[in-house]
Amino acid sequence: MVLIHHLLVQIVQMALVVALAPLLTGFVRKVKARLLRRRGASVLQPYRDLTRLLRKEAVVAENASWLFRVAPYLIFAATWVAAAVIPTFATGLIFSWTVDLIAIIGLLGSARFFLALAGMDVGTSFGGIGASREMLIATLAEPAMLLIIFSLALIAGSTQLSTIAAFMTYPQVGLRVSLAVALIAIIMVAIAENARIPIDNPATHLELTMVHEAMVLEYSGRHLAMIELAAMLKLLLYLSMIVCIFVPWNLKGPDAGYAAYFTGFASYLVKLIVGGAMLALFETATAKMRVFRVPQFLGAALMLGLLATLLRFVSRSF
Amino acid sequence: MTSVALMLSCVAALLATVVLAAFIARSRLATPAIYSLSLGISAIAFSTGLVQLSSPAADSPALVLPFGLPWLGAHFRLDPLAAFFLVVVNLGGAFASLYGLGYGRHEHAPHRVLPFFPAFLVGMNLVILSDDAFTFLLSWEFMSLASWALVMAHHRDAGNRRAGYIYIVMASFGTLALLLAFGLLAGPDGAYGFAAMRAAQHTPFTTGLVFVLLMLGAGSKAGLVPLHVWLPLAHPAAPSHVSALMSGVMTKVAVYGVIRVLFDLVGTPAWWSSLVVLLIGGGTAVLGILHALMERDLKRMLAYSTIENIGVVFVGLGLALAFKDAGMELAAALAMTAALFQVLNHSFFKSLLFFGAGAVLTQTGERDLEKLGGLIHRMPVTAFAFLVACVAISALPPFNGFASEWLVFQAILQSPDLPQWALTILVPAVGGLLALSAAVAAACFVRAFGIAFLGQPITEASAGASEADRFSLAAMAILAALCLLAGILPGIVIDALSPVTKLLVGGRMPVQTDVPWLSIVPVAESRSSYNGLLVFLFIGFSAWLSATVIHRFASRALRRAPVWDCGFPGIDATMQYTAGSFAQPARRVFGTLVFRARERVDMPPPGALIPARFELEFHDLVWEGLCLPVAGAVGFVAEKLNHLQFLTIRRYLSLVFLALVLLLLVLALWS
Numbered sequence: 001m002v003l004i005h006h007l008l009v010q011i012v013q014m015a016l017v018v019a020l021a022p023l024l025t026g027f028v029r030k031v032k033a034r035l036l037r038r039r040g041a042s043v044l045q046p047y048r049d050l051t052r053l054l055r056k057e058a059v060v061a062e063n064a065s066w067l068f069r070v071a072p073y074l075i076f077a078a079t080w081v082a083a084a085v086i087p088t089f090a091t092g093l094i095f096s097w098t099v100d101l102i103a104i105i106g107l108l109g110s111a112r113f114f115l116a117l118a119g120m121d122v123g124t125s126f127g128g129i130g131a132s133r134e135m136l137i138a139t140l141a142e143p144a145m146l147l148i149i150f151s152l153a154l155i156a157g158s159t160q161l162s163t164i165a166a167f168m169t170y171p172q173v174g175l176r177v178s179l180a181v182a183l184i185a186i187i188m189v190a191i192a193e194n195a196r197i198p199i200d201n202p203a204t205h206l207e208l209t210m211v212h213e214a215m216v217l218e219y220s221g222r223h224l225a226m227i228e229l230a231a232m233l234k235l236l237l238y239l240s241m242i243v244c245i246f247v248p249w250n251l252k253g254p255d256a257g258y259a260a261y262f263t264g265f266a267s268y269l270v271k272l273i274v275g276g277a278m279l280a281l282f283e284t285a286t287a288k289m290r291v292f293r294v295p296q297f298l299g300a301a302l303m304l305g306l307l308a309t310l311l312r313f314v315s316r317s318f
Numbered sequence: 319m320t321s322v323a324l325m326l327s328c329v330a331a332l333l334a335t336v337v338l339a340a341f342i343a344r345s346r347l348a349t350p351a352i353y354s355l356s357l358g359i360s361a362i363a364f365s366t367g368l369v370q371l372s373s374p375a376a377d378s379p380a381l382v383l384p385f386g387l388p389w390l391g392a393h394f395r396l397d398p399l400a401a402f403f404l405v406v407v408n409l410g411g412a413f414a415s416l417y418g419l420g421y422g423r424h425e426h427a428p429h430r431v432l433p434f435f436p437a438f439l440v441g442m443n444l445v446i447l448s449d450d451a452f453t454f455l456l457s458w459e460f461m462s463l464a465s466w467a468l469v470m471a472h473h474r475d476a477g478n479r480r481a482g483y484i485y486i487v488m489a490s491f492g493t494l495a496l497l498l499a500f501g502l503l504a505g506p507d508g509a510y511g512f513a514a515m516r517a518a519q520h521t522p523f524t525t526g527l528v529f530v531l532l533m534l535g536a537g538s539k540a541g542l543v544p545l546h547v548w549l550p551l552a553h554p555a556a557p558s559h560v561s562a563l564m565s566g567v568m569t570k571v572a573v574y575g576v577i578r579v580l581f582d583l584v585g586t587p588a589w590w591s592s593l594v595v596l597l598i599g600g601g602t603a604v605l606g607i608l609h610a611l612m613e614r615d616l617k618r619m620l621a622y623s624t625i626e627n628i629g630v631v632f633v634g635l636g637l638a639l640a641f642k643d644a645g646m647e648l649a650a651a652l653a654m655t656a657a658l659f660q661v662l663n664h665s666f667f668k669s670l671l672f673f674g675a676g677a678v679l680t681q682t683g684e685r686d687l688e689k690l691g692g693l694i695h696r697m698p699v700t701a702f703a704f705l706v707a708c709v710a711i712s713a714l715p716p717f718n719g720f721a722s723e724w725l726v727f728q729a730i731l732q733s734p735d736l737p738q739w740a741l742t743i744l745v746p747a748v749g750g751l752l753a754l755s756a757a758v759a760a761a762c763f764v765r766a767f768g769i770a771f772l773g774q775p776i777t778e779a780s781a782g783a784s785e786a787d788r789f790s791l792a793a794m795a796i797l798a799a800l801c802l803l804a805g806i807l808p809g810i811v812i813d814a815l816s817p818v819t820k821l822l823v824g825g826r827m828p829v830q831t832d833v834p835w836l837s838i839v840p841v842a843e844s845r846s847s848y849n850g851l852l853v854f855l856f857i858g859f860s861a862w863l864s865a866t867v868i869h870r871f872a873s874r875a876l877r878r879a880p881v882w883d884c885g886f887p888g889i890d891a892t893m894q895y896t897a898g899s900f901a902q903p904a905r906r907v908f909g910t911l912v913f914r915a916r917e918r919v920d921m922p923p924p925g926a927l928i929p930a931r932f933e934l935e936f937h938d939l940v941w942e943g944l945c946l947p948v949a950g951a952v953g954f955v956a957e958k959l960n961h962l963q964f965l966t967i968r969r970y971l972s973l974v975f976l977a978l979v980l981l982l983l984v985l986a987l988w989s
Contacts, residue, residue: 054868057875061882063774065694067705070861077860081853097837098849098856102727103715107853109760110714116764117705120895123691123773124883128895131768135761136903139754146727146753150746153731159846218882221875222868295907302750309746312734 006094017083021232022046031280058221071118072226079230082107083237089264091162092254100159119215130214140298147305165248178311185304190238197283243271328363335436343429349422357415367404393449398817403574410567414559420789430471438464451500451510462489481551488548495535539572543602554617558676565624566669581822595636600751603629611762627664647825649732656725663718667707670797674704677786682779687897692775703794708763710801713756716854718804774891806850
């Protein structure tokens with residue numbers, strides 16, 4: 001019975017992340033539009049786009065290989081598995097022991113690997129430029145993320161997100177310099193990983209500086225829908241990860257009742273709304289930077305990650 | 319028959335194969351005969367090693383044969399460490415032989431390869447089996463010379479001759495350093511048996527000196543920066559299955575040498591040696607993979623990536639050394655397991671990658687990435703196996719590279735308990751270097767696979783390629799399966815490694831095969847756990863589920879159309895992204911610092927008829943800053959000493975007399 005309960009929570013989580021991901025993207029777009037004094041599309045517009053794409057026929061280039069057709073599903077699956085074990089409203093999910101924080105980053109890396117390959121499959125220069133830049137950004141974002149994980153794991157004594165989240169609610173954790181530095185670094189990495197402004201512009205399509213959009217240029221129909229959904233899931237994943245580590249309040253344990261889960265879910269929604277609104281505000285206030293400024297931005301994140309790891313020695317005393 | 323005796327019979331059988339090959343090398347049947355024999359013998363040796371590794375009484379007595387030094391004899395022993403490395407060596411040997419059955423048919427000078435191939439296997443096996451310094455060094459040199467002969471197999475190519483020359487110089491240098499190291503360990507009494515060295519007490523000074531000499535000797539063979547310069551030249555010069563052996567296996571024999579001396583023979587080295595190993599390991603990993611990212615020769619790119627993997631292994635060894643020194647047995651066992659697991663994994667995927675590169679080479683005649691492309695359509699099985707290896711070597715879940723890299727990261731997270739503050743601060747930074755090298759590796763292998771196998775063929779050669787022969791495909795397919803298996807069932811490998819870690823660091827990781835769901839839990843479940851099997855099943859299930867649901871309920875229509883490319887018309891193959899352009903952003907970010915890369919674009923004014931020019935300046939700082947000056951100095955000294963060849967007898971006699979006086983003076987002052 002307990003097992004069924006745990007499985008149910010896990011399945012709800014898996015369904016929840018997929019269901020909420022387009023809503024979050026729609027919400028961010030809506031807030032951005034309002035900040036620019038546009039009315040903007042409805043927050044439900046991403047759902048409509050996805051269903052429209054799913055129903056269309058897929059147009060595939062003549063020389064595309066099997067990899068081009070398989071990659072969207074693999075990318076979506078890897079991202080989904082990673083997103084399904086992030087504590088959103090409940091910690092200690094039954095399969096959360098499958099992957100720890102390092103493995104979550106690894107799964108996102110696998111998704112990116114196949115996305116970059118898919119971009120190169122048809123043999124266009126747009127696909128190549130996107131893949132090349134995506135991998136360049138990853139070469140700096142991934143070590144930065146790993147260093148942030150090190151600093152968190154050295155503080156909390158674990159790389160499991162559930163344990164880290166539980167540890168962060170202890171009163172003795174308090175405000176630490178290394179945590180603050182890690183927070184800044186993780187936000188920078190999240191912005192880069194999700195191809196948001198100032199690294200990449202999710203709204204443009206025909207601009208030479210684009211990264212993510214250049215790789216998926218050849219995709220259409222259901223394949224494009226899968227890749228778009230995976231990108232939305234990734235945004236939700238990073239936002240959930242940040243709020244789960246740094247704002248872990250009202251996360252419910254594995255054996256909580258349904259009422260408790262409901263309040264946990266409500267507070268998760270509030271966190272998402274606040275996080276999404278802050279992202280929109282930040283994106284509206286900044287301009288996109290040149291591609292070769294990106295390494296400096298991520299290098300700063302890398303150094304902050306290292307600093308967070310080293311500052312742990314300073315803040316250990318209190 | 320004890321397992322040592324069985325192993326030695328395998329070696330003897332391989333030696334007989336060498337002799338046979340020398341006689342029949344020019345006959346038509348030689349290639350299948352020699353490779354089948356090597357395959358069979360390697361398979362027997364592999365199973366012997368595996369049985370020895372998994373048997374509970376995992377130590378067998380030494381076997382002494384009446385060869386070698388007259389008062390010592392040749393000692394052979396098979397402890398768990400040797401058994402593990404014999405498994406790696408003979409597995410690699412078996413796959414290389416299987417691959418050679420097909421690949422060898424394309425060899426235009428089989429008599430230059432066939433006798434040396436089994437000889438190379440003999441050398442590697444004997445290094446690991448030997449239990450005294452003399453046999454060890456003799457086998458080490460035998461291994462070096464056999465592989466040198468294989469590097470020189472296609473000696474009409476000037477590049478290969480140069481590679482062979484640099485290789486033999488570096489190998490001799492390495493053996494000299496090892497000779498001195500063993501001499502120090504043996505002490506003034508000449509106790510050359512490993513048992514005697516283990517029992518002896520070494521002063522800290524000796525230990526430190528042995529450590530430095532060992533890093534020079536075995537480190538140069540393994541490819542540690544800055545002694546790596548020969549590796550990217552020599553490994554690709556050999557035939558591809560030999561490249562696989564050199565990269566996937568021979569570097570591991572060098573790692574074995576380091577482990578044997580550092581963890582077994584010298585007792586406890588000073589704590590700073592772990593610091594040195596960590597720094598060199600991290601630097602090697604980053605520099606190796608950055609070189610690989612810039613390289614456009616497919617096989618040389620793989621050789622550079624070997625340097626990176628060796629760096630990862632040495633980071634694991636350095637951690638194990640630090641933890642062992644601090645008395646943290648559990649953490650030391652974790653780090654050692656990670657290093658050995660990485661050794662095993664690298665032998666899988668690097669062999670596979672070289673096999674794939676060899677298949678591409680025979681089918682297209684090209685090693686240059688810029689001249690390949692679109693091979694996934696013409697060589698689908700090779701492409702799939704190569705893709706698996708690319709994902710695995712990029713340390714991505716659920717494949718084996720991730721499992722071992724994850725263990726290294728878990729070992730790094732044990733570092734706050736180390737007593738030396740220098741190490742506690744340094745280790746996370748080295749972890750950052752490892753993460754950087756893993757991320758660059760992903761970029762590097764996206765580039766390799768994307769340029770060579772995806773896109774459109776650029777040359778006639780790559781457009782006319784066909785699938786490799788069935789022996790090559792079998793070797794690649796099995797290795798790809800092993801990459802996946804070791805990735806989803808890492809617990810079995812970790813448990814199999816426990817006798818080795820017990821021998822080396824005095825502890826072992828917790829039993830992993832009892833953990834529910836076949837997860838791996840290095841320390842405690844609350845700290846970290848990873849389950850490759852479930853990750854694999856979940857990804858497979860989710861992908862299958864989404865594909866099925868979409869095809870069933872949404873749309874399954876598919877239309878082939880010309881490439882869209884944002885509506886840009888007239889796309890042809892030459893307009894694709896090339897390997898050079900893929901690496902360009904990384905060259906601008908990392909290259910300006912690491913390689914002092916400079917780009918210069920000369921754009922003619924509008925209307926001018928001169929072509930635009932693009933110049934790239936690129937420096938290998940280790941080669942230019944270390945190797946060339948040293949070679950220059952050696953040349954200078956040799957030039958000066960050359961005068962001594964043309965003296966009169968009188969002057970020679972006076973020189974001899976002077977030398978005698980000097981020696982006597984030294985003796986008089988010394989005592």
